[in-house]
Amino acid sequence: MANQEKLRYENVGITGANGHIGTVLREGLQDLYKIKSFTLEATSFPSVVLDLSDEDRIKGSFLGLDAVIHLAADVNPNSSWESISNNNIEATYQVFEECRRSGVKRIVFASTNHVMHGNTILTTPETLDATKKNLMKLTDPSNPDSLYAISKLFGENLGKLYSQQYGLEFVGLRIGWTIPEDDPSVKRGISAEDYIRAMFLSKRDCVQAFRCALEVPTQFVLGYAISNNDRKVFDLNETRQNLGYNPQDNAENYFK
Numbered sequence: 001m002a003n004q005e006k007l008r009y010e011n012v013g014i015t016g017a018n019g020h021i022g023t024v025l026r027e028g029l030q031d032l033y034k035i036k037s038f039t040l041e042a043t044s045f046p047s048v049v050l051d052l053s054d055e056d057r058i059k060g061s062f063l064g065l066d067a068v069i070h071l072a073a074d075v076n077p078n079s080s081w082e083s084i085s086n087n088n089i090e091a092t093y094q095v096f097e098e099c100r101r102s103g104v105k106r107i108v109f110a111s112t113n114h115v116m117h118g119n120t121i122l123t124t125p126e127t128l129d130a131t132k133k134n135l136m137k138l139t140d141p142s143n144p145d146s147l148y149a150i151s152k153l154f155g156e157n158l159g160k161l162y163s164q165q166y167g168l169e170f171v172g173l174r175i176g177w178t179i180p181e182d183d184p185s186v187k188r189g190i191s192a193e194d195y196i197r198a199m200f201l202s203k204r205d206c207v208q209a210f211r212c213a214l215e216v217p218t219q220f221v222l223g224y225a226i227s228n229n230d231r232k233v234f235d236l237n238e239t240r241q242n243l244g245y246n247p248q249d250n251a252e253n254y255f256k
């Protein structure tokens with residue numbers, strides 16, 4: 001999409017804006033959108049500081065926004081129910097409610113590859129066996145590996161409910177793995193190597209995926225946000241078609 005094309009939504013909120021992906025998106029989208037950042041703690045850049053699970057504090061904070069990219073979460077797949085229920089379930093519900101109250105038109109929700117892994121992710125994930133050429137589709141039954149993954153399915157399903165009941169547009173991105181180094185070969189020789197060769201999402205593909213998610217005409221859609229990895233285990237065809245996402249990078253190029 002060319003920069004001069006008219007944007008569907010101009011005023012975009014980003015929760016968890018000081019996190020890893022929040023930083024990638026603030027930098028990657030700042031020339032295109034008017035971004036309003038939300039963080040849990042004070043930051044060196046302007047942000048609204050609040051715990052999103054606090055119903056009283058969040059009220060009114062999304063007024064004037066067209067779209068919200070909801071990244072904030074406890075991102076540890078091994079986290080306790082106490083943390084997941086507060087930071088992922090309650091906070092996500094409050095974000096949806098504030099979007100509804102404030103007339104936000106679209107939520108882009110950071111879901112995860114973990115919704116498809118089942119109990120294999122912590123060992124040698126059968127799901128990551130590239131030789132099987134068994135590409136998982138978006139219509140395949142979910143297979144969460146953790147309370148964290150279940151909290152992301154909660155967000156996806158909340159998206160379905162709010163899109164049907166309140167007309168809120170929803171895009172859920174099942175993100176692979178994007179890392180600060182932006183180079184998957186830093187995992188060479190360790191147990192996470194197979195994982196990142198399948199799930200790598202480069203920073204520029206990440207920015208593109210979220211840009212597509214902000215701009216695609218839709219009421220509800222899910223997508224897999226990974227780079228075009230030779231060893232991918234997710235079928236990108238539906239995501240390419242539904243979101244117009246065209247990833248440029250491939251983890252294998254870093255392992256040559």
Ligand SMILES: NC(=O)c1ccc[n+]([C@@H]2O[C@H](COP(=O)([O-])OP(=O)(O)OC[C@H]3O[C@@H](n4cnc5c(N)ncnc54)[C@H](O)[C@@H]3O)[C@@H](O)[C@H]2O)c1
Nearest residue numbers: 016019020021040051052071072073087110112175177178
């Ligand atoms: N990084 C990845 O590769 C990856 C993969 C799959 C999914 N995701 C999802 O993408 C999103 C962003 O991931 P990240 O890697 O940037 O994580 P991160 O941990 O760097 O950032 C998450 C941010 O959320 C904030 N936060 C947590 N609870 C909050 C609350 N109650 N109120 C307000 N803010 C709160 C934290 O302070 C933090 O800044 C997460 O939802 C994560 O589940 C990331």
